[in-house]
Amino acid sequence: MSEIKKSKYMNPYIAGVLLGLVVIAANFISGRSVGASGAIKSAIVASVETVAPAHAENALFYKEFTQGHSGNPLNSWLVYQMLGVLVGGFLSGVVSKRLTWKVEHSPKIQSRTRLIFALAGGVLFGIGSQFGRGCTSGSALSGMAVLSLGGFISMMAIFGTAFALAYAFRKLWI
Amino acid sequence: MGPLVVNEIISENTNLLLAFFIGIAFGFVLEQGGFSSSRKLAGVFYGYDAVVLKVFFTGAITAMLGLLFLSLFGWIDLGLVYVNETFIWSAIIGGVIMGAGFIMGGYCPGTSFCGAAIGKIDAMIFIVGLFLGVFIFAEGYPLWEGLYKAGFMGSPRISEFFNISEGLFALFVVIAAVLMFWGAEWAEKKFPREEY
Amino acid sequence: MNMKQITLSPRMTLTAVLLLLAVIIAAVPKNTTTPYKLSATQILDELKSGTQYLEPEQIAQMLVEKDPYLQLIDIRSLNEFEKFSLQGAVNIPLDNLLSPDFVETFDQDTKINVFYGNGTTQANEAWMLLRQLGYKNIYVLRGGLNYWAEAILNPTAPPSTSPNDDLARYDFRRGAGQALGGGEMSSTASKPAAGAKAKVPGPAPAGKKKKVAGGCS
Numbered sequence: 001m002s003e004i005k006k007s008k009y010m011n012p013y014i015a016g017v018l019l020g021l022v023v024i025a026a027n028f029i030s031g032r033s034v035g036a037s038g039a040i041k042s043a044i045v046a047s048v049e050t051v052a053p054a055h056a057e058n059a060l061f062y063k064e065f066t067q068g069h070s071g072n073p074l075n076s077w078l079v080y081q082m083l084g085v086l087v088g089g090f091l092s093g094v095v096s097k098r099l100t101w102k103v104e105h106s107p108k109i110q111s112r113t114r115l116i117f118a119l120a121g122g123v124l125f126g127i128g129s130q131f132g133r134g135c136t137s138g139s140a141l142s143g144m145a146v147l148s149l150g151g152f153i154s155m156m157a158i159f160g161t162a163f164a165l166a167y168a169f170r171k172l173w174i
Numbered sequence: 175m176g177p178l179v180v181n182e183i184i185s186e187n188t189n190l191l192l193a194f195f196i197g198i199a200f201g202f203v204l205e206q207g208g209f210s211s212s213r214k215l216a217g218v219f220y221g222y223d224a225v226v227l228k229v230f231f232t233g234a235i236t237a238m239l240g241l242l243f244l245s246l247f248g249w250i251d252l253g254l255v256y257v258n259e260t261f262i263w264s265a266i267i268g269g270v271i272m273g274a275g276f277i278m279g280g281y282c283p284g285t286s287f288c289g290a291a292i293g294k295i296d297a298m299i300f301i302v303g304l305f306l307g308v309f310i311f312a313e314g315y316p317l318w319e320g321l322y323k324a325g326f327m328g329s330p331r332i333s334e335f336f337n338i339s340e341g342l343f344a345l346f347v348v349i350a351a352v353l354m355f356w357g358a359e360w361a362e363k364k365f366p367r368e369e370y
Numbered sequence: 371m372n373m374k375q376i377t378l379s380p381r382m383t384l385t386a387v388l389l390l391l392a393v394i395i396a397a398v399p400k401n402t403t404t405p406y407k408l409s410a411t412q413i414l415d416e417l418k419s420g421t422q423y424l425e426p427e428q429i430a431q432m433l434v435e436k437d438p439y440l441q442l443i444d445i446r447s448l449n450e451f452e453k454f455s456l457q458g459a460v461n462i463p464l465d466n467l468l469s470p471d472f473v474e475t476f477d478q479d480t481k482i483n484v485f486y487g488n489g490t491t492q493a494n495e496a497w498m499l500l501r502q503l504g505y506k507n508i509y510v511l512r513g514g515l516n517y518w519a520e521a522i523l524n525p526t527a528p529p530s531t532s533p534n535d536d537l538a539r540y541d542f543r544r545g546a547g548q549a550l551g552g553g554e555m556s557s558t559a560s561k562p563a564a565g566a567k568a569k570v571p572g573p574a575p576a577g578k579k580k581k582v583a584g585g586c587s
Binding site for chain 1: 176180192193195199200204208210213217224230234244262264265266270272286288291299300302304306307311313315316321327330340
Binding site: 245340 | 381392
């Protein structure tokens with residue numbers, strides 16, 4: 001039984017080594033590493049600039065973003081990289097036959113509850129990633145690879161908090 | 175030699191194209207590792223499935239050692255590689271908020287894109303939440319700008335912070351990771367897991 | 371699970387390999403040679419192709435336009451520098467080239483540094499030395515001041531049967547020379563002939579060291 005379960009996904013240690021090689025490649029080619037939340041930030045800035053250009057010009061956040069970046073916010077490394085993630089994830093789903101419409105949750109809760117918490121978790125992660133200047137990929141993983149102090153702090157804060165709160169949200173998962 | 179784009183061995187546009195391919199590899203590996211499943215991801219916090227811990231830390235230490243070796247051979251100038259800036263308070267608060275988001279949402283941004291790519295609806299809702307969250311942060315930015323910029327420490331490497339060599343610090347991290355893997359294997363045997 | 375499976379598991383292999391590598395990396399001293407330094411062969415190649423030279427016309431053009439990116443460096447002695455120097459040049463005698471005072475002059479990424487002496491020998495020596503240390507945005511004025519005087523300050527008119535290019539270059543040189551205080555003075559001096567617009571390298575292709583972008587912000 002357990003053998004079948006384990007063969008469903010790649011061995012995590014092998015997947016980890018491959019993940020490390022991706023990070024090395026990114027650093028070797030571009031001098032930077034993978035990240036996800038930055039692409040979302042670019043998309044938000046681009047949308048606000050399109051929908052409410054006057055607001056984008058006045059509000060501090062967008063002004064600071066424009067100062068630090070030139071050109072269309074969507075024409076950025078992280079945006080292309082995240083598009084690649086969508087394609088890569090999809091390809092992997094095709095290869096391993098995992099393409100299904102599905103809401104994943106513990107049998108103890110309903111899909112609706114799961115989706116509400118998914119939304120709430122997304123909002124929190126969105127806010128947190130801005131404070132942390134990157135998410136688990138951009139700050140913790142990439143940061144640890146280059147031995148950045150901030151990367152280790154982010155990593156410990158993310159996993160520490162999640163462990164600390166795990167008991168409170170156990171119904172969602174087990 | 176490396177980083178190629180900084181040393182102008184490849185152009186800015188090639189860099190963007192390669193970003194796309196790096197993304198494909200990133201997404202493929204995450205999905206193959208099981209990061210597209212929120213229950214698998216959350217499992218690490220209950221001990222029944224430590225895939226996050228294993229993949230994440232194996233990835234981090236492989237990359238860390240790989241970059242140190244590339245630097246040793248003179249193939250990459252680590253001085254030119256981006257090192258995240260450290261704003262200590264913002265990093266801690268952001269990490270805490272992200273940790274809460276992680277246990278509630280079951281995803282982190284990178285993995286949610288992966289999940290969405292294979293049709294996980296909870297991942298798509300999580301992404302909607304991400305956009306909302308970043309938008310909320312952007313709109314309320316003047317309120318927390320002070321906090322966001324407090325405690326700036328530059329871009330220190332952790333080895334400099336502890337004043338030991340990079341290689342020695344990497345060794346400690348590898349030992350810590352190996353111990354964690356050992357603990358994780360033990361926990362996975364102890365806590366039951368089911369098919370999902 | 372039997373014992374054989376455990377000993378061959380990816381985790382065990384990985385643990386062994388990573389620990390071994392980590393011990394190696396912890397034991398070896400850090401590689402402190404800056405990898406962007408050039409090898410002797412690379413420098414020889416650059417010397418052979420002459421990429422370090424900028425033509426007097428280019429420099430004259432930049433001087434006339436008051437190009438803010440141009441930084442002329444006079445490597446002759448202070449004595450000689452005080453007698454005559456090019457407009458806006460700073461004096462860094464060859465002997466003092468490696469003095470820490472001048473590190474900032476070379477290690478920056480906005481200006482392009484152009485060395486000149488009376489001829490090219492000294493300037494080339496300075497160029498080679500700094501190039502070997504990895505500085506990128508450094509050049510040598512072709513022919514030095516001797517050629518400058520000949521080409522820009524007192525150009526000789528080519529015979530009127532010369533190709534148009536030669537005539538245009540002469541016009542430019544004369545104009546620039548007048549603008550830069552040589553030859554005869556006239557009221558139109560400040561306008562160099564547009565015919566021979568020299569291709570002036572901007573600061574970007576001069577190989578600037580960029581600050582890396584990155585992170586998730």
